[in-house]
Amino acid sequence: MANPMADEMRRFKGSDEKNPFEAMSERFDRAAQLLGLDEDLYRVMRVPSREIKVYIPVRMDTGHIEVFEGFRVQHNFARGPAKGGIRYAPDVSLDEVKALSAWMTWKCAVVNVPFGGGKGGIICNPQQMSLGELERMTRRYTAELIDFIGPDKDVPAPDMNTNEQTMAWIMDTFSMHARHTVTAVVTGKPVALGGSLGRREATGRGVLITVNEAIKRFGLTPDKTSVIVQGSGNVGGIGAQLMYDTGYKVMGISDVAGGIYNPNGLNIPHVLEYWAQNRSFDDYPDVEHVSNKDLLEIECDVLAPCATENQITSENADRIKCKILAEGANGPTTPKADKILHEKGIFVIPDILCNAGGVTVSYFEWVQDRMGYFWPEAQVNERLADKMIASFNELAHFAEKHNVDSRTAAYMLAIDRVAYDTRMRGIYA
Numbered sequence: 001m002a003n004p005m006a007d008e009m010r011r012f013k014g015s016d017e018k019n020p021f022e023a024m025s026e027r028f029d030r031a032a033q034l035l036g037l038d039e040d041l042y043r044v045m046r047v048p049s050r051e052i053k054v055y056i057p058v059r060m061d062t063g064h065i066e067v068f069e070g071f072r073v074q075h076n077f078a079r080g081p082a083k084g085g086i087r088y089a090p091d092v093s094l095d096e097v098k099a100l101s102a103w104m105t106w107k108c109a110v111v112n113v114p115f116g117g118g119k120g121g122i123i124c125n126p127q128q129m130s131l132g133e134l135e136r137m138t139r140r141y142t143a144e145l146i147d148f149i150g151p152d153k154d155v156p157a158p159d160m161n162t163n164e165q166t167m168a169w170i171m172d173t174f175s176m177h178a179r180h181t182v183t184a185v186v187t188g189k190p191v192a193l194g195g196s197l198g199r200r201e202a203t204g205r206g207v208l209i210t211v212n213e214a215i216k217r218f219g220l221t222p223d224k225t226s227v228i229v230q231g232s233g234n235v236g237g238i239g240a241q242l243m244y245d246t247g248y249k250v251m252g253i254s255d256v257a258g259g260i261y262n263p264n265g266l267n268i269p270h271v272l273e274y275w276a277q278n279r280s281f282d283d284y285p286d287v288e289h290v291s292n293k294d295l296l297e298i299e300c301d302v303l304a305p306c307a308t309e310n311q312i313t314s315e316n317a318d319r320i321k322c323k324i325l326a327e328g329a330n331g332p333t334t335p336k337a338d339k340i341l342h343e344k345g346i347f348v349i350p351d352i353l354c355n356a357g358g359v360t361v362s363y364f365e366w367v368q369d370r371m372g373y374f375w376p377e378a379q380v381n382e383r384l385a386d387k388m389i390a391s392f393n394e395l396a397h398f399a400e401k402h403n404v405d406s407r408t409a410a411y412m413l414a415i416d417r418v419a420y421d422t423r424m425r426g427i428y429a
């Protein structure tokens, strides 16, 4: 008998291990099959709701006009407004943004916050642009998307190479069009403009919280646990700092150019201060200097890739020597690598749980903006920990019940929740 789901899978199937949308789809397919997802729902949930492409003219400081290509993909609205960051990078592509938007849908469902998934990107080189150019580009991008974003429609946030300042510009541009201040249109804003205390640290804190839970499964305590972190930005840097403060031995850390390693542990506050001053680890003393590739292969208890996609592939998965893989980045592991890690018995805290601290506190920020009432930082952190620990345990329970690995369990849990809401809402026609 013909199997429509299998036909559909073949239609979409690609062969490029590093294509993020294919990586996402492969996991989605597997989880959907294991769940016995209804074929109609499968077809609806497998594709994004909307892909928007905009061309953004920007007057550069030299006086000429440059046109940048930008995207916003709104993957799913079944559980609430689309939610997700905007990244600025020379190599960002529609396929990447599509995958990231889907990951946001599953991430929000895993931690049970009432959002769908979205993601945006602009192809540009932010390191070579002035603040004024970045501001004009951000404002025009926002203006192009004005009908598609809003507190009840789609709520952007920071991602790679965007920050609180970027969010303040988006909020201001949107507010100028609305003729009144609309703080809840973005999250990750400056605290003074309706941002939430604890939001900046939230993704790194979420990594810490999930690692704290995972090490218990190995009978480890922080003081007996060694950690390697790839990345030193908002996720890796803050994650490393929080793990160091908790007593973990952080042995290695890196930036885009490469990393540093000391088997006796690094003084992370000093390392991060050094990086903030020098923007490089090149001359950092009394450590071994390693490439990003080699850093991943160092033996440790916890390996936390907190930078970008496709870091652990079929080429290097066999040489990964950690007990726990804490995916602070989105999509750092390819499906082919998943299989190898599983055979090696490595416990994976999947990205859609591990890095969900950011969007969880984004949800708190959105709630606070709409209430006009702001919470103390301790309350934000406590509610974040409650949500992440509950999700970690739910996921572990789901994995045991269905006898699947933690990544598959995360997708199954998320797809099950989105499927329920989609089924209840029905298809509008």
Ligand code: GLU
Pocket (backbone or CB within 6 Å): 083, 084, 085, 086, 155, 156, 157, 158, 159, 160, 187, 330, 355, 356, 358, 359, 360, 362
């Ligand atoms: N960019 C972050 C992520 O990938 C945060 C998204 C948000 O807070 O909406 O999860």
